[in-house]
Amino acid sequence: MKAFTQHEGIVAPMDRANVDTDMIIPKQFLKSIQRSGFGPNLFDELRYLDHGQPGQDCRSRPVNPEFPLNQARYSNASILLAQKNFGCGSSREHAPWALEDYGFKAIIASSYADIFYNNCFKNGLLPVILTEPEIAVLFKTLYEQEGFTLDIDLSAQTVTSDAGLVFQFELDQFRKECLLNGLDEIGLTMLKADRIESYERDRAEQHPWVFGAIK
């Protein structure tokens, strides 16, 4: 997994609550058996005026000029500022894959759906949680100031604006360590193979019906 330590980048707005995973990456793109290539279809229905299909060349599609990511001031954005309950809906990991493939390194919102939040960490994408009033301040500044950038420091757990505003955020230490060091979670768990095996032995004694039924 890619590590995330510190990132400074242009911020783009996604100014609505309950952005669901189907909005992030519509279902027709879930048919791919690859992990990459979802970026051009990120927010497909909001971003383009036609109906997107897998395998299409998106460069020749009509774009929706109203949608922030199509506007010059946000064209190189790598931080997405969003509202509450971001990423609700399905468990599709294609949502963080699409955000990451597009070039986003971090998202900032007041809350996330649990599965989406979890999935971000597996893909080197940092979902920052700030309070609703803090989010409101950031949206206001973002709209007022062209080329608005933020600096996110994972070790210090801070988000800093160029005007010097500093916001502190919380996250699990385990997740933080994995992200900071780009650790492979499967590899880490494999180090505990002995424990898993001994759990299995105990379990097989107590609840034997859990084992062996499906062949």
Next chain:
Amino acid sequence: MVSKTLYDKLWDSHLVDENEDGSSLIYIDRHVLHEVTSPQAFEGLRLAGRTPWRLDTNIATPDHNISTDRLEREAGVAGIPDHVSRIQVQTLDDNCDHFGIKEFKMNEMGQGIVHVMGPELGATMPGMTVVCGDSHTATHGALGCLAHGIGTSEVEHVLATQCLVSKKMKNMRVTVDGELGPGVTPKDVILAIIGKIGTAGGNQHAIEFAGSVFRKMSIEGRMTVCNMAIEAGARVGMVAVDQRTIDYCEGRQFVPKGQLWEQASEYWRTLVSDEDAVFDIDVSLDAVEIIPQVTWGTSPEMVAPVTANVPHPDSQPSSDLRKGVQQALDYMGLVAGMPITSIGVDRVFIGSCTNSRIEDMREAARVAKGRVVASTVKQVLVVPGSQMVKAQAESEGLDKIFKAAGMEWREPGCSMCLAMNADKLGDGEHCASTSNRNFEGRQGSGGRTHLMSPAMAAAAAVAGHIIDVRPWLLEGSVTGVSQ
């Protein structure tokens, strides 16, 4: 001894290791796979040179993008018209064959929507941890197990290690006591709950559904309720084990028999929250106040009783909410203040992992019997959740009732729940749907979804618009709620 909730008990019995910060290694008993969220996980295993930790824990089936058309199904995987879908289904078959994972292939008895097939085969049992790369995995919690959706990286993690890195959630209890009125079904109960607590109400919590309504509810009804816990923001929904749970499990294909059955069922009876267990959040609803529910907006929390009117943005307390309601009304093509029953429907979908079990089929058939679909309705799809449901329904003659009413009887799969196959809404079309999500474009680009129960959807098909089904059902009890 410390009192524990059902969730606490399930968590504790699967704890393999705990880190200082509370993140833990949890053992997974059952892993259900389907074609959409598994290919990248298998690929990851291959690239890392890993093999599945245990084979007898995994069970797979294709459901999301297979055709529900009989002729296309008979042509096998090669007959799937969309070539990207075909590759995905073929990839699942190939991966399962390669790694030796038990799969119920597209046309085999046993195949079905993952959350219909698992419980019905007895692959999911009380007391287990059950995961699947699909957010509606909470469905299995109806059997008193700890079940939740996971992402594709986690699918790979479970395949490789039989464990998941997880953090304990908080406990939430939703109690519904009292008697449900005639024509009020499990679907109405869960929609009413979501209407009350909102789509983020259960975030970071495991919900236990408690109270007399759930005790009296059939296991299939409990599955409908637990299925939509995710729409209330909770990854986990569950109901404590009782005699109904044990009776439901007995005799199913993968459930133990003889001495093992005695041992298992004795243990399962302990899977209830202790009487004085403490929940972080307690919510309660009164059953008599629940009447059939219909969603009018683009989020499951935008729900109202069928007797109500579409809400007005101005009735909302904050500007954000007003904006949200207005956005939803614009998308849905509705006018504030209009009666819900004046909403016309273009198509009807009866199916999905929420409502495609035999009791749902019976509930819809009871309304459809002796009636015909309104001429203004373009299509009514009735899609059984599995091969077994299909066979059972046909043996009861339900397929004939649907066909006589002008409805289409299809092959099992997810179908128009998310429209990854050819079953879709057209732009601007309204659909009375028994599925679980009414997000923009969920059932087809520009499509407008109204969530409701199978009885209500069948009635909408006949009336041509949304209608209160209760007067049609006054003759007796409703399935899904055993009296």
